[in-house]
Amino acid sequence: MNRRRQAAxxxxxxxxxxxxxxxxxxxQLRQIQLQETVDIVVPNxxxxxxxxxxxxxxTMISLPRSAITPEMITDLSEAVGMETSVPLGGHEPLLRWKVDKYPLLPRTGQSTFQIPREYVKSVSNGIRAGDEVMVYLSDESTASRKLYADSIRVAGVKTAANLEIDNPKNPNLMSMANGDKEGMYASRRDANGTIDSIxxxxxxxxxxxxxxxxxxxxxxxxIAFQASSIKEDEQ
Structure with a gap:
């Protein structure tokens, strides 16, 4: 009996x-999983x-896997070539909604509107597709004012013949994509028409x-061209 009890x-x-x-x-396994890190892309x-x-x-930094969200970019090649839609803080996770690969397309909540000719008093001849512009309101009955506090993205500018205004031999958008400020300036000097619609x-x-x-x-x-459309080299 004692043996059975001892065995039990x-x-x-x-x-x-x-x-x-x-x-x-x-x-321990849970702790290891929480401590496991993943490299993510951040602005330096x-x-x-x-x-x-x-x-x-x-640059790349490491975060615990538990802190990673699907919006964070983990591949440097995915981020290179993108354009920022909002300001980015140094060493903050780069989220996909903060960058855009196709800046001519309207962003979330936006649409592309052709501005009626009768609404426009003047358009800067230097404006090209992809530029940022400032929009002012000139009113006969009240003081002139800025219509929007922030700059607006130009989706396209065309001539009366419905042709996109650009330099066919040195397209502005190609120079913009390559970061070639000299090429962008030259294309504005040698563009192929006068702006009829924007x-x-x-x-x-x-x-x-x-x-x-x-x-x-x-x-x-x-509608005025904004100088920041052609970026200066960062110090």
């Missing part, structure tokens, strides 16, 4: 010991909106504000 006690102790060891193993310094990302703008990427609220201001006929738009 020994078996129970062995089972409990096994369960304890297995529990410790699971805790502050980067302003509208900057085309080059390898020298970016398309802007606007949110619904921005379009309604523009339409409401101009449809009465007393107020017209002045």
């Amino acid at each position: 006690i020994s078996l129970s102790a062995a089972v409990l010991s096994g369960l304890l060891v297995y529990g410790v193993y699971l805790l 310094r502050f980067i302003s909106t509208g900057t085309k990302l080059d390898p020298e703008h970016l 398309n802007l990427n606007l949110t619904e609220e921005q379009w309604l504000a523009l339409d409401s201001a101009c449809k009465g006929g007393t107020a017209k738009l002045i």
Whole structure:
């Protein structure tokens, strides 16, 4: 009888010991998984909106796997060539919604609007597709003012013959993609026509504000080229 009891006690102790060891193993495995790190892409310094990302703008840092989200970019090659849609802080995770590969297309919440000719008082001849512009309102009855606080992306500029304004021998967009400021400047000097119509990427609220201001006929738009469209080298 005593032998059976001792055998039962020994078996129970062995089972409990096994369960304890297995529990410790699971805790250690969980701890290892939490401590496992993943490399993600981050800017190595502050980067302003509208900057085309080059390898020298970016670096890699490690974060615990538990902190990684699907929006974080983990492959450096995916980020290179993208354009920033918002300012990026130094060493903050680079999220996919903060960059854009096709800046001429409207972003989330935007649409491309062709601005009616009768709404426009003047358009800077230096404007090309992909530029950032400032939009002002010139009103006969009130003081002129800036219509939008932020710059607006140009989706396209065309001649009266419905041709995109550019230099066929040295396209502005190609120079922009290659980061060639000299080529961009030259294409603006040698462009192939006068601006007849302009398309802007606007949110619904921005379009309604523009339409409401101009449809009465007393107020017209002045669309000005913004110098930051051609980026200076960062110091």
